[in-house]
Amino acid sequence: MTLGLVVKSFGYSFIVEIENKTFKATAKSKKTDYVVGDIVQLQMVNDTQVHILGLQTRNNLIFRSDQNKSKIIASNVTQIIIVIAVKPNFNISFLNSCLISAESQNIHPIIVINKIDLPESISFIEEIEELYVNKLNYQIIKLSALTECNELMPFLITNRNLLIGQSGVGKSTITNKIIPDANARTGAITKSETSGSHTTTNATLYHLNANTDVIDCPGLHEFGLYHLEVDTLASLFPECRDLIDKCKFRNCRHLNEPNCAIVSAVKNKEMSQQRFDFLQRLTQKLQNKQSY
Ligand SMILES: Nc1nc2c(ncn2[C@@H]2O[C@H](COP(=O)(O)OP(=O)(O)OP(=O)(O)O)[C@@H](O)[C@H]2O)c(=O)[nH]1
Ligand SMILES: [Mg+2]
Ligand SMILES: [Zn+2]
Incomplete structure (x- = not known):
């Protein structure tokens, strides 16, 4: 049986990697709820295409849910990088939800405060550190992804890292800094501020090295936790x-x-x-x- 890793999801079709080669993949059955990070069982179709036959058991699955539906985000991750920024529209409940989600899956979270070059960030950093570092002991890394992400680098190594955060906080900018040939599309602040639209539309897994991955995913408005007990x-x-x-x-x-x-x-x-x-x-x- 051939196994592959799902590295990109378009919802109904996928990009799957077998060793170092990528293939277009579609699910053979009606079940199409695969997600980036999944190890899937494959049938080769030709040099560029495969069918997904089934799923290897997941170590974990990050998903959000509300009353009506749930949405899977990524699987088999070992670390969640929660990216926050004072702009475009910081939401503290969103940060809390991401942390609770990580705790519920027993996955180590790191909070990245991005855009520290903005003057508004000074008091924002103080507020976040006062509670989330001094009282709750979460790990925080402060950076300006426009310049560099060096401080984050050592924490990523040997992990499969999921970058999550609201739209426009700079997840794709960070991804591009860490993995220069990722070429992830980034969007102007004004666009996400006014239209609420996402620049990144599909979750993608990038390899930093043989045992380190970074998953960039579309920004979320809300991180529903309706599935918790x-x-x-x-x-x-x-x-x-x-x-x-x-x-x-x-x-x-x-x-x-x-x-x-x-x-x-x-x-x-x-x-x-x-x-x-x-x-x-x-x-x-x-x-x-x-x-x-
Ligand atoms: N001032 C400042 N702007 C930044 C920084 N990092 C990213 N940006 C800008 O913020 C905007 C949004 O960045 P993206 O990387 O597209 O944000 P994203 O989180 O991937 O957004 P979605 O894909 O919509 O979820 C872009 O205009 C970036 O240039 C930073 O450190 N400082
Ligand atoms: Mg993005
Ligand atoms: Zn009580």
Whole structure:
């Protein structure tokens, strides 16, 4: 049986790599939900084309979901690089969602603050570091991808890295800096600001070296977490982990139950109000799901 790696997805058709050669691939069955990072079983058609027959078991699958649908993003990744920037329109809930998604899959996240050349970045960096580094211990790398990404480089090595972030934060610019022959299309800020359109339309996997990959994917507006379980949600927040067992009720959902250790932590300013609001909103959403 021939195996290949999915390196680009167009939704219904794919580019698959076998050793160092790429082929156009389509799924032979109705099942077409393959994604970049998948190892697939193939049937050769000719020198340039293959059929996908099936899927090798995934180590993990990054996907987002809302009430109506879910969307797969990439599989078999070992590290998630969450790219944020003060411009065009930073959304803190988006950052929280990406972190919770990484925690839920047990994948190491790194936060990259891009566009540090912009003057607005100074106070933005302070705010992000104050909470996400000093209190939550996440790893942060600050850079201006227009100049260089040297500081990020050592963290990428030996990993399959997924770059995720809102549209226009600079994921493709970073990709091009790291892998000069990637030639990923990048877009003007004004375009993504006004039309909300994405410059990158397909997820693509690039090789940095034999055991290091970078996946650039289209920007996301929202990172829905509708697939998570309400009962384990709080454990995905590092600042809640040691508190959960201290709540009066074992099934406490940290909404308005008496003697909730998480609510107390927020009152004592040990947990950030913003993170707690995010936890509550998500809890309520996931709770409603169960009553259908
Ligand atoms: N000032 C500044 N602009 C940057 C930096 N990095 C990227 N940009 C600009 O930001 C815009 C968007 O960059 P892209 O790399 O296309 O962003 P993206 O995250 O790939 O966007 P999507 O593909 O839509 O998700 C481009 O005009 C880049 O030149 C940076 O470090 N500083
Ligand atoms: Mg892009
Ligand atoms: Zn509680």
